[in-house]
Amino acid sequence: MRVPLLDLSEQYGALAEPLRREIDEILASQEFILGPRVEAFEKSVAQYCRAQHAIGVSSGTDALLAVLMALGIGPGDAVVTTAYSFFATGACIARVGATPVFIDIDSATYNLSPQQLEQFLEQECQRGSDGRVTDRKGHIVRAILPVHLFGLCCEMDALEVIAKHFDLTVIEDVAQAIGAEYPGGGGAAKAGTMGVAGCFSFYPSKNLGAAGDAGLVTCREESLAQRIRACRQHGMEPRYFHHFIGGNFRLDEIQAAILNVKLPYLDQWSAARRAVADVYREEFTRRGLAERLQLPAEPFRDSGLVNHHIYHQYVIRTPQRDELREHLTRREIGSAIYYPLGLHQQQCFAYLGYGEGDLPETERAARETLALPIYPELRREAQLHVVDAIADFFSARG
Numbered sequence: 001m002r003v004p005l006l007d008l009s010e011q012y013g014a015l016a017e018p019l020r021r022e023i024d025e026i027l028a029s030q031e032f033i034l035g036p037r038v039e040a041f042e043k044s045v046a047q048y049c050r051a052q053h054a055i056g057v058s059s060g061t062d063a064l065l066a067v068l069m070a071l072g073i074g075p076g077d078a079v080v081t082t083a084y085s086f087f088a089t090g091a092c093i094a095r096v097g098a099t100p101v102f103i104d105i106d107s108a109t110y111n112l113s114p115q116q117l118e119q120f121l122e123q124e125c126q127r128g129s130d131g132r133v134t135d136r137k138g139h140i141v142r143a144i145l146p147v148h149l150f151g152l153c154c155e156m157d158a159l160e161v162i163a164k165h166f167d168l169t170v171i172e173d174v175a176q177a178i179g180a181e182y183p184g185g186g187g188a189a190k191a192g193t194m195g196v197a198g199c200f201s202f203y204p205s206k207n208l209g210a211a212g213d214a215g216l217v218t219c220r221e222e223s224l225a226q227r228i229r230a231c232r233q234h235g236m237e238p239r240y241f242h243h244f245i246g247g248n249f250r251l252d253e254i255q256a257a258i259l260n261v262k263l264p265y266l267d268q269w270s271a272a273r274r275a276v277a278d279v280y281r282e283e284f285t286r287r288g289l290a291e292r293l294q295l296p297a298e299p300f301r302d303s304g305l306v307n308h309h310i311y312h313q314y315v316i317r318t319p320q321r322d323e324l325r326e327h328l329t330r331r332e333i334g335s336a337i338y339y340p341l342g343l344h345q346q347q348c349f350a351y352l353g354y355g356e357g358d359l360p361e362t363e364r365a366a367r368e369t370l371a372l373p374i375y376p377e378l379r380r381e382a383q384l385h386v387v388d389a390i391a392d393f394f395s396a397r398g
């Protein structure tokens with residue numbers, strides 16, 4: 001039995017009719033960019049996430065860029081983030097001319113470790129008389145960019161305390177966590193509403209996927225929302241008057257229309273992903289594999305929140321990762337490595353001067369993690385086939 005890592009065809013089949021109708025209407029209207037469907041989508045996401053403002057943009061990468069640009073982060077500034085994320089998280093910091101500072105992760109959740117972050121700020125930074133925090137190279141530390149990796153929220157209360165103490169802005173990378181909830185001391189909150197801004201991606205393979213590139217920014221403050229709106233159109237306000245340099249970060253009507261059709265199903269899809277994760281946990285546990293494989297942590301499971309995890313990926317860990325992956329490939333079972341290299345070890349960031357062993361938990365995760373098939377329509381039989389194959393792998397090794 002072939003089991004792909006991700007299969008979007010069934011979802012399309014179920015929604016083909018309304019999706020095609022929308023696209024036909026857009027072609028008939030010839031209104032392609034920032035029209036009524038983008039506005040409707042922004043309203044719906046703001047409502048869904050309980051966010052003040054939502055601004056549709058062209059991708060998750062551009063959401064990050066637009067926020068950093070709108071906050072005026074640039075040369076001479078540093079932004080601290082996790083070393084274990086998709087490349088865009090670190091790259092956008094560098095693209096605006098600022099310096100990314102990579103921090104190690106928590107070994108159970110793979111998210112930015114608040115302890116490691118605090119240690120960096122306490123031990124490797126200085127606080128000037130003006131309250132500004134500077135790193136050893138003299139960059140002003142401006143912001144923290146946590147990533148809610150694989151669909152699980154970061155420890156936002158701990159990060160918030162650190163951000164307050166060091167007067168840093170929190171920008172959330174929500175590309176993998178739309179709808180995920182965090183049971184904070186201040187009450188439950190959705191990912192993207194805990195920092196000054198949240199950056200979303202609707203890349204086709206994300207939990208809410210467009211038919212191309214698309215993204216969105218949520219934010220609390222009206223003034224920042226206005227700046228981001230201007231930023232997505234080259235910093236223009238009004239037409240042809242430019243106060244600062246932005247980019248072409250516009251969202252188009254076809255993507256927005258597709259996302260409008262899909263958004264009402266998101267919670268049901270997230271529930272289906274959690275059900276898949278539950279089957280994996282039960283079956284791995286039943287076969288005595290829960291000890292040999294580190295299964296995903298669910299720190300918020302008992303919080304009473306429905307979307308305590310939205311399982312963008314189901315990631316297990318074993319020191320025999322590479323052999324296991326080869327074994328699964330031979331059995332036609334899809335898997336993926338997110339990510340094979342920490343951001344601090346990417347060649348394009350060599351100038352930052354990180355070396356092997358600097359961020360040991362990130363490096364260990366890069367060697368040991370493996371993402372297994374997960375999507376709302378994944379059948380139980382297919383899942384059991386995956387578990388069987390993994391059980392066979394370990395039983396052959398005693």
Ligand SMILES: *Cc1c(COP(=O)(O)O)cnc(C)c1O
Pocket residue numbers: 059060061062085086088089147173175176200201202203213214215
């Ligand atoms: C997908 C992703 C992005 C980038 O989003 P795009 O829409 O592909 O530009 C950024 N950060 C993380 C963590 C992602 O997973």
